[in-house]
Amino acid sequence: MPYVNIKVTNDGVTPQQKQRLIEGTTKLLVEVLDKDPATTFVVIDEVDTENWGIGYDQVSELRKNKGD
Amino acid sequence: MPYVNIKVTNDGVTPQQKQRLIEGTTKLLVEVLDKDPATTFVVIDEVDTENWGIGYDQVSELRKNKGD
Amino acid sequence: MPYVNIKVTNDGVTPQQKQRLIEGTTKLLVEVLDKDPATTFVVIDEVDTENWGIGYDQVSELRKNKGD
Amino acid sequence: MPYVNIKVTNDGVTPQQKQRLIEGTTKLLVEVLDKDPATTFVVIDEVDTENWGIGYDQVSELRKNKGD
Amino acid sequence: MPYVNIKVTNDGVTPQQKQRLIEGTTKLLVEVLDKDPATTFVVIDEVDTENWGIGYDQVSELRKNKGD
Amino acid sequence: MPYVNIKVTNDGVTPQQKQRLIEGTTKLLVEVLDKDPATTFVVIDEVDTENWGIGYDQVSELRKNKGD
Structure with a gap:
């Protein structure tokens, strides 16, 4: 029941990438802890870069400054 | 202070349904644990079916396959 | 799949009280949103009063001051 | 690594206010616990008032009633 | 920055199993989304079976009944 | 209502340090967003270093290797 x-960050993650994250995480829990995939939930949150901070700054600002 | x-999943939950969830959850905490409703918070997150996985797959895909 | x-707060919640919280929350989701109880998870976290703050203060300190 | x-609640928090929350929280963790800002994450979630409940009611409804 | x-559930997960979960999840985020492992956090919570509910019941009780 | x-990480954070985190975070929300401290909750989770991963590895192992 994991x-x-x-x-x-909300950077245009595609449905296919989400599917790979869900599948890969579930496989990992089955392999490492023998969990039942039928009751393994994976929930993905996409967070605006303006709402995510690291090292005192918003990711949105860090990217502007780095030309990233 | 619960x-x-x-x-x-983000399936068109109505404001009335949200109100019932908030009211019901708060009542439960008052009845079972004698909590003060004035400091009981209930926060509802609605998650896109594309971002919720169960049994290796996205809920969005599971519903397509089941004609659900 | 809720x-x-x-x-x-970690105030000696009994196993029976936990069971009532789990059962009541699940029933609410079934009644209000027609969710499947078989894939409804309820996870209870018990938090030390020293680690929970409200109104600038730790709950542990608030209770000492109020003789609560 | 905090x-x-x-x-x-989702009340038009500005990018500047978000930046102040991120900066202030990170400084606090550096000052109080000597954490490394480079691995301190702050994630802000803005929640619709319809989805936040307190005292049995949705914040959206409480504000209507209070003319707030 | 994922x-x-x-x-x-708190079922005697070993340090080695935790390491495999951390390593596997981080690899997945690097492969699928090209994330930087240096700022990828994985936090594992082990929850008492008494505090985890599914299908109206505590996992602790479900296991007793199933001789599991 | 924040x-x-x-x-x-669970590194012997003292009650005084917890109080400073709670007070500082609450002040920040009052100053930046004019929130009511009476309904501002701060919850601190202390996580075992064995359960926290960064850069593919458990913090417990990183510290051993660095003599930290």
């Missing part, structure tokens, strides 16, 4: 929450 | 977070 | 997280 | 999640 | 939270 | 969750 529950996994993945938070990433 | 804090409750309810995550459900 | 996921519910209930955070309460 | 991770901080700040949930507030 | 943040991943894995919640599992 | 809710703040601070996750740090």
